[in-house]
Amino acid sequence: xxxxxxxYVAITREGSTYGTAAGTRKYGEVDSESISHVQEVSYRNDMxxxxxxxxxxxxxxxxxxxxxxxxxxxxxGLLLAGFMGHDTESSSNHTMTDGAANDPPSFNLEIGRxxxxxxxxxxxxxxxxVTGSIxxxxxxxxxxxxxSESSLTALATPTFDGITKEGMHFHGAEVKFNxxxxxxxxxxxxxxxxxxxxxxxxxxxxxxxxxxxxPEPTRREITGSVTFTQPILMDSVPxxxxxxSEPQYEDFIAAGGLEVNPDASSANTxxxxxxxxxxxxxxxxxxxxxxWEAATLNVSGxxxxxxxxxxxxxxxxxxxxxxxxxxxxxHEGIASGTAYTAM
Numbered sequence: 001x002x003x004x005x006x007x008y009v010a011i012t013r014e015g016s017t018y019g020t021a022a023g024t025r026k027y028g029e030v031d032s033e034s035i036s037h038v039q040e041v042s043y044r045n046d047m048x049x050x051x052x053x054x055x056x057x058x059x060x061x062x063x064x065x066x067x068x069x070x071x072x073x074x075x076x077g078l079l080l081a082g083f084m085g086h087d088t089e090s091s092s093n094h095t096m097t098d099g100a101a102n103d104p105p106s107f108n109l110e111i112g113r114x115x116x117x118x119x120x121x122x123x124x125x126x127x128x129x130v131t132g133s134i135x136x137x138x139x140x141x142x143x144x145x146x147x148s149e150s151s152l153t154a155l156a157t158p159t160f161d162g163i164t165k166e167g168m169h170f171h172g173a174e175v176k177f178n179x180x181x182x183x184x185x186x187x188x189x190x191x192x193x194x195x196x197x198x199x200x201x202x203x204x205x206x207x208x209x210x211x212x213x214x215p216e217p218t219r220r221e222i223t224g225s226v227t228f229t230q231p232i233l234m235d236s237v238p239x240x241x242x243x244x245s246e247p248q249y250e251d252f253i254a255a256g257g258l259e260v261n262p263d264a265s266s267a268n269t270x271x272x273x274x275x276x277x278x279x280x281x282x283x284x285x286x287x288x289x290x291x292w293e294a295a296t297l298n299v300s301g302x303x304x305x306x307x308x309x310x311x312x313x314x315x316x317x318x319x320x321x322x323x324x325x326x327x328x329x330x331h332e333g334i335a336s337g338t339a340y341t342a343m
Contacts, residue, residue, distance in 0.1 A: 008112040008158035009033055009066060011078050013105050013343055018214045019122040019147055021108040023343050027158040028068055028075025031139075035064035035109055035120055037149035060148035060209045061200070062120040070130060070138040072281035072333055073162025074343070079142045080329055081340035082107060083125045083194060085217075089339040098220065098326040104196065105341060106214050109144065112155050122147035124215050126198045130273075130285070133189035138168040138275050145200055148210040168275035168283060175226065176272040179262040180245035183274075186232065188306075190273065192224040192285065194327075222287065222313035222326055226271075231297055231307045247309055252295045261289040261314075266321045271311070281333035288316035288323040 009030040015022025040058035070076060077094060081087040085102030088095050109120040123146030132138040174183035175190060196217035203211035234250045251258040262268035270290040275283045293310040316323040 003114050006112050006114050006155050008156070008160075009075075010110040010156070010158065011075060011082075012108040012110065013078065013082075013340075014107060014122070018106060018212075021121070025110065026074040026078055026343075027160045028066070028073065028079075029071070029160050029162050030066050030068045030075075032067045033064065033111060035062060035066070035111060035118075035123075035144060037062050037120075039148075057209070059204060061211060062123065062146045062149055063144060065141050065143050067139065067141045069167035070140040070275065070283065071162050071165045071167040071277060072283070072331060073160075073165050074340075075161060076140065077331065077340045078107070078343065079125065079128065079140065081105075083128045083142070083196065084329065085341070087340045089337065092333060092337050094331040094340070095328060096330075097328040104217060106146070107144075109146070110156070112158065115155070116152040117155050118152060119150040120144075120146050121150060122211055122214065124198055125196065126215075127193065127195045129191065129193045131189070131191045132168075132170040132173055132273075132275070134170055136170055138170060138173065145198060145215060146211070165281065166277040166279060168277050168281075170275075172276035172278055174272075174274040176245075176269070176274075177247065178245040178260055178270060179264070179268040184228075184246050186228045186230065186246060188227045188229045190224065190226045192222070192273065195221045197221065220326060223311065224271075224313075225308055225310045228307040228309075229304075231305055247292050247295075249295050249297060249307070252292065257294065258292040259290070259314075260292065261316060261318065263316075263318070263321045266323045268321070268323075270313075279333070282331070284330045285327060286330070287313045287327045288325065289314045289318075 010025045010027045012021040012025045013023030039060045042056050042058050043052045044054040084096040085104035107123045111118045123144040127143040129141045175187045176183050198215040200215045203215040232246050232248050234248050260270040269286045271287045273285040290311045296308040299305045315326050
């Protein structure tokens, strides 16, 4: 029999000792999880035998994803701060800013699965993706890598921190381009992928099967795409809905393509994503400098033409007022009154 009450995911921040929980356990309203134990195996292929005769267990670790609705609760806050390695809090408003000196924490993941609780320690967030489309919740997926699975323990009784919160949804969302004060009315969907490219090779040493030190981030990469409901061309500007500062097709076929870096102020953004939950809670992702790739604009049969743009975020170090960051995340009304890097 399916035991829904025994299914849960809890996240606990670790402290200075890698693999040891130090923070407060937070339960998230997670849609699905795929965290699993992985064991690499080496086999011997001796030339004197017609089949494998010997094997030895190799490196052991855990990996997988958590997928959930993006909402203003402590689980979401911990995931975002766990990727960024930075969070400042004021009146329950949180600002997480990208920076080379940031030190993303590691976590314990405690997952209830029917009969037992499974524990994965030393987990760091390698990738976070955020997606939204018309008529849907805004979704967040966090990808982890960590130490091998620990022994099974008795189930806990979860208390979900976001039980009174609604999720962020796209009909309460805005997307703005090139520091325009007015949101675009032409966006159909978007996706945003943020990767830390953590170094797992140097987390292992001789004499140990699993990670003995925290996998550290290397080069951070931010990519994404935006799909519009119709093509945006210079000589056929739509009047309804009105065009704002969306990239136009002619920008991409011009020599050199399109790079956007507004710098009248360090707070200027090339792209700004804003989500609300219909209450007083808001999340905002600000990207300061982007390179837009060549536009995709094709037609097929009787389907409407779709206009899709891919982009790569860049570190904003140039211009008169550089932000000196890749991007930042701002939350209003998120659950905790404590910075998530200290929770």
